[in-house]
């Protein structure tokens with residue numbers, strides 16, 4: 755049973771145009787915008803337009819078209835930002851937080867694309 759979707763979350767409000775955002779890219783199914791509190795020179799949030807709470811909800815319940823659009827747009831932004839190691843970039847990290855242990859602040863599925871500086875190890879030992 756997926757977590758109930760809260761349609762008052764901040765990304766739902768951004769998607770409805772109630773709150774402005776700094777758009778990086780937009781397609782029929784996906785919106786990408788700069789994080790308001792950037793942790794790196796590149797910090798883009800990639801957000802499906804549908805009402806999904808987290809990665810497993812999106813992958814289980816979104817259409818193939820939505821998933822393909824989301825994943826391809828994420829890759830396109832990485833390439834456009836010059837981060838791809840296969841194209842001379844210095845690399846990047848893609849993060850998806852979920853739930854309490856994942857410390858997910860906004861309960862609408864999104865990926866973070868981070869790059870533009872060395873990002874350190876993935877996790878500190880807890």
Ligand code: 5GP
Pocket residue numbers: 764773775776787788789790791792799850851857858859860861
């Ligand atoms: P999470 O912890 O849910 O994976 O990350 C949520 C992210 O959304 C945080 O990095 C936070 O800075 C960002 N964020 C929160 N509110 C806003 C907002 O109103 N606009 C934008 N652009 N980013 C936001």
